[in-house]
Amino acid sequence: MRGIAFELLAVDGAARCGRFETGHGVVETPAFMPVGTRGSVKALGPDDLAASGAQIVLANTYHLLVRPGHELIRELGGLHAFMGWDGPILTDSGGFQVFSLSKIRTLDEAGVTFRSPVDGSTHTLTPERAIDVQHALGADIIHPLDECLAYPATREATERSLALTLRWARRSQVAHAAAPSAAALFGIVQGGAWEDLRERAVDETVALGFDGYAIGGMAVGEPKPLMYALTATVAARLPAHQPRYLMGVGKPEDLVEAVSRGVDLFDCVLPTRNARNGQCFTADGALVIKQARYASDGRPLQEDCGCYACRQFSRAYLRHLFMSGELLAFRLLSLHNVYFFQRLMADLRSAIADARLGPFKARFFDRYPVTSAVALDVESETEA
């Protein structure tokens, strides 16, 4: 099988629920992908991921390219075997991290040359090479090299960047078509903060024809209402019969809002990164485990949560682990947070299937406090 068989099961307003098939299994949408930056979702094993309900994980091409190297992973049978995860894997193209994490030496029509922050070595990423690296990893869904601008950027820079991204997209398609890979190739819609550029990006990317469409360049510092508006514009214009992936988003409220606007797929480091800082997601908002009020609290993190951390341990114990620097704290809090995100997606899927997304959203926002009006900053898309 090449590509992805996306099936739309129900719609509720702009929101959709569906499923797609990959060579490594089915993903129900809307879906959230935990981020396995370096081939490991931080602090969690594949057993934990499966227990969280995650059906697909993301891995960062850039991080695996600089260490341990894609050729090593190819030699060892690909990323699924390497990281012990036999479910679907999506990889980004590495572009986002090149621009946000590396010292760039050159960026031109050909591609980008950068220095590895691990050992200072020089790497070149061209559209063709980004595809080859992702083929070596053996991901089920891969992406073309793109340029992702930070917010704000001038209109001129954004237009120039969009044009480059589109030319690179075409080269990526050619490179992918020439290889025996069974992966699905998603196109990435850029266009910055201008609605008309976003529309142009959709039209020209869709004209090229991909297996699905990622919405890039969001959650890079823009105001949240703008992110929601642009997401709605882009999603509405994308083909209904293909999956839509909003890259690097986001907070629970962002997932609910973006699903309502027609997005099917998400990734974010938030659940695992916040866990390592002791911040737990609950239906009532953040619970900061180091607070003294939890010192003798015998309740689980969230009363009705079915994750291992909540079934087995009290807030008092989790706080004790965290305050003592016990490594188990990171696993348990990460597990809880990833479970929370997975459950939210499952609840959204049910709500859409039953055409009750409106009441679900109302109930969700009734309990869940929205704390910030600014979209996540660029850091949120990777875990350096």
Place this chain on the structure above:
Amino acid sequence: MRGIAFELLAVDGAARCGRFETGHGVVETPAFMPVGTRGSVKALGPDDLAASGAQIVLANTYHLLVRPGHELIRELGGLHAFMGWDGPILTDSGGFQVFSLSKIRTLDEAGVTFRSPVDGSTHTLTPERAIDVQHALGADIIHPLDECLAYPATREATERSLALTLRWARRSQVAHAAAPSAAALFGIVQGGAWEDLRERAVDETVALGFDGYAIGGMAVGEPKPLMYALTATVAARLPAHQPRYLMGVGKPEDLVEAVSRGVDLFDCVLPTRNARNGQCFTADGALVIKQARYASDGRPLQEDCGCYACRQFSRAYLRHLFMSGELLAFRLLSLHNVYFFQRLMADLRSAIADARLGPFKARFFDRYPVTSAVALDVESETEA
């Protein structure tokens, strides 16, 4: 049930295999206890511990006393509930750590006063209080406060210390008898590096009458042949129908040697601490995962190991995790090492049951390189 029902199932020379029952389940002996210093076996969950084959864990009274405090744990239903482990738990008395980790303010007939390294607060541990703390924790096997001298100590100091330990042992018995606890109380045999003092310690401790006997003050810096010889002397003199526990020991070769000399129970931080340093135990000796030769090694840590780390991951992946500072490395390497220790004990039990300990030992030492002739230093008994 109060105490412990120890059943001797087979002997092979001085070695024994058996089983004992606690209020939280059965332990097959010889047994190795992973160390849950602060109520967590570092980097492992109770699920991992169960999967490793561990039947009983040790927790350090001292560490739990200074944080989060035994009264909190009592209030939350005891240590089993607190740490989510429903199997047997053994606690030490806290004495060893008071002497090795705290700034001691006073040591007299009454007990010992020390400063907490966590917050500088002052704590007093008397024999009566050490028992009460362990009752609060709700451990299945508890110990009297004792004084543990480092090696070398003068004969005079050792005699004086032994006498104090024996008086404290008697007071501990009285305190334990007066409480409704169902825990088994083990006596601790001290006596330092003198064979006759060890014999005196055995006789006087056994005369007091305990549910089992711990051999303390070993692996505190003495030469290994001396440790083995003293262990043999003490074990041979202890009652055959009760379990014998060699505290804080040790390396795989020490377990084999001590089991051969009649010891039933062990604990040591070695498997978990070494895992965090990237050192893995295998039947062929230590494997240091960060070595470059494992960078593209697709084999598991040990070919015939059944642990999750070996079933699911290659040396190359584990090295990648370790070199990248991924938290999952600590869990997987700890799991492997604890599993290795548990499997060694299971193999020893089978060998004794089949009266083939001699050939087993020969085969073990044929493969396993013994690297040091010095017993573990004091640090090995705790994980600060």
